[in-house]
Amino acid sequence: xxxxxxxxxxxxxxxxxxxxxxxxxxxxxxxxxxxxxxxxxxxxxxxxxxxxxxxxxxxxxxxxxxxxxxxxxxxxxxxxxxxxxxxxxxxxxxxxxxxxxxxxxxxxxxxxxxxxxxxxxxxxxxxxxxxxxxxxxxxxxxxxxxxxxxxxxxxxxxxxxxxxxxxxxxxxxxxxxxxxxxxxxxxxxxxxxxxxxxxxxxxxxxxxxxxxxxxxxxxxxxxxxxxxxxxxxxxxxxxxxxxxxxxxxxxxxxxxxxxxxxxxxxxxxxxxxxxxxxxxxxxxxxxxxxxxxxxxxxxxxxxxxxxxxxxxxxxxxxxxxxxxxxxxxxxxxxxxxxxxxxxxxxxxxxxxxxxxxxxxxxxxxxxxxxxxxxxxxxxxxxxxxxxxxxxxxxxxxxxxxxxxxx
Numbered sequence: 001x002x003x004x005x006x007x008x009x010x011x012x013x014x015x016x017x018x019x020x021x022x023x024x025x026x027x028x029x030x031x032x033x034x035x036x037x038x039x040x041x042x043x044x045x046x047x048x049x050x051x052x053x054x055x056x057x058x059x060x061x062x063x064x065x066x067x068x069x070x071x072x073x074x075x076x077x078x079x080x081x082x083x084x085x086x087x088x089x090x091x092x093x094x095x096x097x098x099x100x101x102x103x104x105x106x107x108x109x110x111x112x113x114x115x116x117x118x119x120x121x122x123x124x125x126x127x128x129x130x131x132x133x134x135x136x137x138x139x140x141x142x143x144x145x146x147x148x149x150x151x152x153x154x155x156x157x158x159x160x161x162x163x164x165x166x167x168x169x170x171x172x173x174x175x176x177x178x179x180x181x182x183x184x185x186x187x188x189x190x191x192x193x194x195x196x197x198x199x200x201x202x203x204x205x206x207x208x209x210x211x212x213x214x215x216x217x218x219x220x221x222x223x224x225x226x227x228x229x230x231x232x233x234x235x236x237x238x239x240x241x242x243x244x245x246x247x248x249x250x251x252x253x254x255x256x257x258x259x260x261x262x263x264x265x266x267x268x269x270x271x272x273x274x275x276x277x278x279x280x281x282x283x284x285x286x287x288x289x290x291x292x293x294x295x296x297x298x299x300x301x302x303x304x305x306x307x308x309x310x311x312x313x314x315x316x317x318x319x320x321x322x323x324x325x326x327x328x329x330x331x332x333x334x335x336x337x338x339x340x341x342x343x344x345x346x347x348x349x350x351x352x353x354x355x356x357x358x359x360x361x362x363x364x365x366x367x368x369x370x371x372x373x374x375x376x377x378x379x380x381x382x383x384x385x386x387x388x389x390x391x392x393x394x395x396x397x398x399x400x401x402x403x404x405x406x
Contacts, residue, residue: 014126015119022115023108030104038096045088125152125159129166136170147174191233199226251404252289254296254319254332255280261296262317265304273311274304274336283319283330286404287381295377296332298370299397303336307394313337321403328403329383338394346387346395350375374399 132150149170152163205211206219262278269276285292300317307313318333341349352372371385374397378385383401390396
């Protein structure tokens, strides 16, 4: 009964379809065999009775029977024999069809159960391929997931060919992503040196006694552009680093991180005439303290930058622990006042080099990597980031991480 309940409640999987196919083929074959057997038996019975009635050429067959002490001859004997034939045919129908169908149903149920077991064993390698693909897709870090292989052993059948092809595809993707990350990191490192040299030369030219006002004004513009390029390269390096697996983890209280970041950004908040409110509660997680600090810093900096400029703007930073069935999680929530953000544009904010609003010029302070770094750091720690518009304008961003107990 438990097998039948599982079969009924299970969704339309390949295993269930194969089982039903096995059962249908068995039942069809059984019905065909039962029908052929009945036809052959009926033909043999007819021939047997006809041979009793029909005499060879040139002869006359006389039938007589003694039934209950009474002798039957002629038509009476033929009629009695016909009645016996009808009774035998009825018994054959009852035996072959009725009882045969019952036996076929019982054996068919056993065949369906056996088909379920056989299909399950046959599909074990395919389930392994599916589970590996699901783990790679659900892995918080693309690099960690792409390093996994199926490595299926066994005969060279279709399933092993599929597994080997999947391993080859994942290996090429792994090499491609790894090469891309190395290129970004190496290119960013190489670009730091000429930018540092450019800044030094511009500052040297600006501070000469003979420098004119035009040269100093040009130097200020060049330094601003150079500073933005340095922020862009630093963001690329941080983004490349955050996309790697966090191997060395330590216990980090996000409440301490929030307090530290609020102090760091106090000058920017004062210059922007934005009030920052801090609401902290213990929220411990395991991870890289510097990356988590960068995540909170980017959220607070972004909330200060995209705010009201009339002195009424505010930013609220909260750290907390949330209990759930999986053992709990910790969150950092950053909300602010500011211009309204359409819900359809929120996913775009987390993409690299996307800037919201009018900040799209080359001299903008933002490199367009802040929220993309936030999402990447959260994913590297097994967490996630969500955002939605705040009623009245502004944005609410929540970064959640697994809770770690001391």
